[in-house]
Amino acid sequence: MNREQIAVRLDTIPDIATTMQSLAANWQGTMLEGLAQERALHLAIETVTDVGSFxxxxxxxxxxxxxxxIIEITGEEGVFPSDMLETLTELVKLRKPLVQDYFKWQRSDLHPLTVTLAAVMPAFKLAVEQYLEREL
Incomplete structure (x- = not known):
């Protein structure tokens, strides 16, 4: 178990969540905001899947x-509450559009997950930490 690598990744979550919260609250649809949102969503995907893989x-x-x-397995194992499953699955499904089809991404639109993940990501962090405490 590589707890150090899990912790390093979980430690990125507060910044990701704060960025998403700020973007959602102040959205104007600028290119800078669009690119920041893409990166925040991408980091959320990588964080959740890296932690899940570990x-x-x-x-x-x-x-x-x-x-x-990865999301299904960790959900089945009780790493996070079942009410997060749908949101986290929806999140990881964004990887292909963000990474491979980035040229089609609607940068001027606030993605609904940006709003949702501002709260879900910190809850995911806490759930993983609690899971590790229980299981180790």
């Missing part, structure tokens, strides 16, 4: 075949 490897859970699978 947990899957460390606790020898079944192998994940996709980003959605």
């Amino acid at each position: 947990l899957i490897d460390g606790f020898i859970m079944r192998d994940a075949s996709s980003y959605e699978d």
Whole structure:
């Protein structure tokens, strides 16, 4: 179990959440805001999937075949509350549009997950920390 690497990634969450909260509260649809939102969503995806992968490897859970699978497996194992499953699954489904189809991304639009994740990401961090305390 690489707790240090999990902690390093979880420590990025407050900044990601604060950025999302600020973007949502002050959205004007500028290019700078659009690019900041893309990066914040991308960092949220990478954080959640990296942490999930470390947990899957460390606790020898079944192998994940996709980003959605990482969320499903960690959800089934009780890493986070079941009410987060839909939001986190929706988040990781954004990876392809953000990373591969970035040229189609609507930068002037505030993505609904930006608003939602401002609260969900800190709750995910806490849930993972509590899971590690329980299981180790």
